[in-house]
Amino acid sequence: MILARRLGRTFGAKRVLGGLDLHVAEREVLLVTGPNGSGKSTLLALCAGLLAPTEGELEVGVERGQIGYLAHEPLVYRELSGLENLDLYGRLYRVPERRERIGMLLERFGLWEARRQPVSSFSRGMQQRLALCRTLLHEPDLLLLDEPYAGLDEAGADLLDAELAGLSGERTLILATHEPDRVAHLATGRLALA
Amino acid sequence: MTGYLADVGALARKDLLLELRSRDTLPAMLLFVVSTLVVFNFALPAGTGETAAYGLLWVAIVFTAILGLTRAFAAEREQRVLDGLVLAPCDRSAIWAGKGIAVVAFLVLAELVALPAFALFFEPVTWELVAAVGLADLGLASVGTLLAAMAAASRARELLLPLLFLPLVIPVVVGGVGASIADDPGRYLGFLALYDLIFAILSWASFEYVVTE
Numbered sequence: 001m002i003l004a005r006r007l008g009r010t011f012g013a014k015r016v017l018g019g020l021d022l023h024v025a026e027r028e029v030l031l032v033t034g035p036n037g038s039g040k041s042t043l044l045a046l047c048a049g050l051l052a053p054t055e056g057e058l059e060v061g062v063e064r065g066q067i068g069y070l071a072h073e074p075l076v077y078r079e080l081s082g083l084e085n086l087d088l089y090g091r092l093y094r095v096p097e098r099r100e101r102i103g104m105l106l107e108r109f110g111l112w113e114a115r116r117q118p119v120s121s122f123s124r125g126m127q128q129r130l131a132l133c134r135t136l137l138h139e140p141d142l143l144l145l146d147e148p149y150a151g152l153d154e155a156g157a158d159l160l161d162a163e164l165a166g167l168s169g170e171r172t173l174i175l176a177t178h179e180p181d182r183v184a185h186l187a188t189g190r191l192a193l194a
Numbered sequence: 195m196t197g198y199l200a201d202v203g204a205l206a207r208k209d210l211l212l213e214l215r216s217r218d219t220l221p222a223m224l225l226f227v228v229s230t231l232v233v234f235n236f237a238l239p240a241g242t243g244e245t246a247a248y249g250l251l252w253v254a255i256v257f258t259a260i261l262g263l264t265r266a267f268a269a270e271r272e273q274r275v276l277d278g279l280v281l282a283p284c285d286r287s288a289i290w291a292g293k294g295i296a297v298v299a300f301l302v303l304a305e306l307v308a309l310p311a312f313a314l315f316f317e318p319v320t321w322e323l324v325a326a327v328g329l330a331d332l333g334l335a336s337v338g339t340l341l342a343a344m345a346a347a348s349r350a351r352e353l354l355l356p357l358l359f360l361p362l363v364i365p366v367v368v369g370g371v372g373a374s375i376a377d378d379p380g381r382y383l384g385f386l387a388l389y390d391l392i393f394a395i396l397s398w399a400s401f402e403y404v405v406t407e
């Protein structure tokens with residue numbers, strides 16, 4: 001699904017990622033680890049098509065509408081409610097039975113009661129839960145998750161554990177995390193960036 | 195086509211809703227355009243004539259547009275939402291079109307206050323002026339939305355937007371002033387319509403390259 005040859009990315013004079021060869025097969029779960037600044041987020045943004053490589057080649061075998069990308073920021077409007085944000089993304093992604101799917105995700109991630117509140121009133125953990133709803137809304141084939149446990153409390157992390165367990169083997173997942181032990185049992189491949 | 199229009203509608207509705215909630219842009223535009231006309235009222239020497247008055251109105255409209263455009267991508271920039279929109283499978287020009295509709299709406303609302311104020315301080319508002327302002331709004335929003343997206347990615351966005359925008363909208367000022375004062379306004383209105391058409395197509399076609407690397 002993903003093939004990278006000598007992949008690299010430079011920002012100005014700083015080379016964040018360089019000479020990376022990578023092959024991720026369909027339905028693989030790749031765990032990406034490494035210290036801050038090692039290029040984990042850059043790799044995910046490259047795979048999502050948000051950044052262009054400055055070196056090497058990258059082939060991603062899915063259309064952009066089949067990518068679910070969880071970034072550091074939730075990528076939602078703070079002035080809109082959780083429901084309004086998901087409704088906007090649901091329309092743009094042409095999600096079938098949009099309302100039912102949104103309702104199900106909000107329920108599953110414990111945001112149903114807060115669905116009409118503006119995102120600006122959400123805690124960091126609630127924003128991360130909403131970001132996960134947004135990422136999963138269109139049932140993407142390729143999930144790029146950058147620090148998915150960030151900001152989640154134990155209940156939220158347990159929910160995410162269950163979600164990832166359900167998705168592994170069915171979707172292709174690339175997980176960049178500082179908590180590799182939490183998802184190690186799901187991983188079929190590992191990439192340690194230095 | 196229906197899907198494209200639905201995307202544009204959803205994005206424009208979102209922008210209007212954001213403004214309704216935050217009230218960041220429109221009140222500033224209203225205050226600015228009225229204040230500018232008041233200042234011009236005192237700055238313009240008595241007996242200067244209608245030509246200068248119409249010229250100043252167009253200056254006020256262009257600078258009010260800049261004020262609105264500076265905030266056009268603020269929510270997307272501050273919360274990096276543009277990444278989320280760019281990843282959606284819809285045509286990326288729909289983002290431009292949706293934002294452009296919202297910019298036109300803000301300009302029209304600002305002018306609903308500005309034109310009566312202009313009539314109060316300076317000259318009567320004619321149908322030629324109203325038609326020219328309407329056509330100018332389309333051109334200002336077309337070019338301005340594209341440039342606002344470009345500027346949003348830059349650190350010097352407040353500086354970059356006027357520097358790029360003002361030279362490109364000189365034809366709007368020429369057409370607008372001409373339509374306001376000429377004996378044959380139709381020629382200038384046609385010029386404004388042609389400008390709108392050309393720049394709307396150029397902006398629509400190039401927006402994708404502006405929001406992707």
